[in-house]
Amino acid sequence: MSNAIGSSPQIRVSVQFEDFNLGDEYQEIKNRDQGQGAVVTFSGLVRDNNLGKNVKGLFLEHYPAMTQKCLIDICEQACKRWELAAVSVIHRVGELSLNEQIVFVGVSAKHRKSAFEGCEFIMDYLKTQAPFWKKERFADGEAWVDAKQSDQHAANKW
Amino acid sequence: MKVVFFGKLREQVGTSVIDVIETPENIEGLLKVLKSKGDNWRQAFDDNDVLIAVNQTLCDSSQMLSFNDEVAFFPPVTGG
Numbered sequence: 001m002s003n004a005i006g007s008s009p010q011i012r013v014s015v016q017f018e019d020f021n022l023g024d025e026y027q028e029i030k031n032r033d034q035g036q037g038a039v040v041t042f043s044g045l046v047r048d049n050n051l052g053k054n055v056k057g058l059f060l061e062h063y064p065a066m067t068q069k070c071l072i073d074i075c076e077q078a079c080k081r082w083e084l085a086a087v088s089v090i091h092r093v094g095e096l097s098l099n100e101q102i103v104f105v106g107v108s109a110k111h112r113k114s115a116f117e118g119c120e121f122i123m124d125y126l127k128t129q130a131p132f133w134k135k136e137r138f139a140d141g142e143a144w145v146d147a148k149q150s151d152q153h154a155a156n157k158w
Numbered sequence: 159m160k161v162v163f164f165g166k167l168r169e170q171v172g173t174s175v176i177d178v179i180e181t182p183e184n185i186e187g188l189l190k191v192l193k194s195k196g197d198n199w200r201q202a203f204d205d206n207d208v209l210i211a212v213n214q215t216l217c218d219s220s221q222m223l224s225f226n227d228e229v230a231f232f233p234p235v236t237g238g
Contacts, residue, residue, distance in 0.1 A: 103238050129216070131230075133232070144169075147235065
């Protein structure tokens with residue numbers, strides 16, 4: 001993971017243009033704090049269709065001065081709520097094509113429930129708090145993506 | 159005071175950063191200054207949900223300001 005920073009060895013966050021390798025990230029989490037019983041990973045991809053329009057790709061803008069700080073803060077909140085051993089978040093920015101990887105969240109924990117919940121919490125908070133904006137590219141133009149109420153509801157449930 | 163804009167809002171106001179020489183007392187005051195800059199500015203802030211961050215932390219429009227703050231305005235976020 002390039003440009004990875006965190007407030008502790010437990011948390012690693014990276015905002016980057018480059019793609020990531022899911023296998024490498026899994027191994028890194030598995031090996032960072034050994035003796036855990038569970039690793040849960042999530043990866044988000046560029047979907048082919050949004051609100052009935054065919055998506056060819058998207059542009060991801062962010063607020064560089066705030067993004068890493070915000071992601072670290074979300075990971076720290078997750079570590080306070082669940083006993084997580086290792087946490088990684090990678091979010092890509094710039095131009096991305098259909099089916100490319102956008103985001104990765106991986107966590108390890110002693111037991112699966114903490115790992116599942118910690119991972120989901122981080123994604124739900126990332127979707128509603130981290131300063132990223134998507135602009136979708138279509139064959140006939142482009143449009144900024146509107147925030148979804150369902151994402152806010154997902155974050156509120158925690 | 160540095161004021162930055164992102165996403166759709168950045169396109170509507172036509173710039174990503176401006177310098178505000180006289181620091182308003184709070185965000186409400188800053189919004190008055192920004193909306194007076196032209197129709198596109200007024201519409202950008204009146205027609206959309208706008209989130210506010212001061213020194214990279216989300217806050218509301220009652221937030222007090224000082225001259226060396228960095229204020230950011232942006233639409234609800236859509237990452238992930």
